[in-house]
Amino acid sequence: MSGVPSTGIELAVPPHPEFLQLVRAVIGAAAGAGARAGTGSGTGGESPLDPGRVADLRLVVSEAVTNAIEAQGVVGAPDRILVRCRVDDDQVLVEVVDHGPGFDPDAVPDLPDVETPERLRHESGLGVALMHRLADGAEVESGPDGTTVRLMIRPG
Numbered sequence: 321m322s323g324v325p326s327t328g329i330e331l332a333v334p335p336h337p338e339f340l341q342l343v344r345a346v347i348g349a350a351a352g353a354g355a356r357a358g359t360g361s362g363t364g365g366e367s368p369l370d371p372g373r374v375a376d377l378r379l380v381v382s383e384a385v386t387n388a389i390e391a392q393g394v395v396g397a398p399d400r401i402l403v404r405c406r407v408d409d410d411q412v413l414v415e416v417v418d419h420g421p422g423f424d425p426d427a428v429p430d431l432p433d434v435e436t437p438e439r440l441r442h443e444s445g446l447g448v449a450l451m452h453r454l455a456d457g458a459e460v461e462s463g464p465d466g467t468t469v470r471l472m473i474r475p476g
Contacts, residue, residue, distance in 0.1 A: 328406035333385075335392040335401050335418070343385050343403055348378045350405050351412045351473070369412060369475055376454040377412060377473045383447035384416040384469040391420025391467060411456070416469045423467065425460040 333339040351374045388401045402417040451458040457472035
């Protein structure tokens with residue numbers, strides 16, 4: 321999956337939880353409106369995502385932005401979090417960029433199965449697992465200057 325171009329919708333939001341709902345609303349509206357809103361290259365005028373997939377997208381974007389807010393909070397970075405979204409006929413691409421301390425994506429432990437008692441001990445740390453489970457593509461690039469999360473959702 322390649323990076324999300326700067327065309328489409330681009331938000332630069334302060335790293336505060338109060339802006340999470342705004343990001344969810346804008347990304348959800350873009351994905352739900354699709355080509356009808358002129359955000360895609362669609363010829364059929366239909367949104368590429370049904371309401372269930374829009375809900376999945378909103379959830380994974382929420383997780384990515386929440387992680388970005390928390391990461392920047394750790395180091396007190398006041399920089400805005402960048403959220404880019406591009407809606408095409410066959411997919412929605414979203415990129416979330418923060419200026420936190422970074423982390424090792426390979427060090428994120430796998431979660432226990434949902435039906436096991438051990439899962440009850442995992443109240444946090446579900447974001448990356450949800451991104452990989454609900455998105456059709458999820459990439460995390462992280463380093464000492466921040467993290468970039470790229471998400472791709474396809475119809476159906």
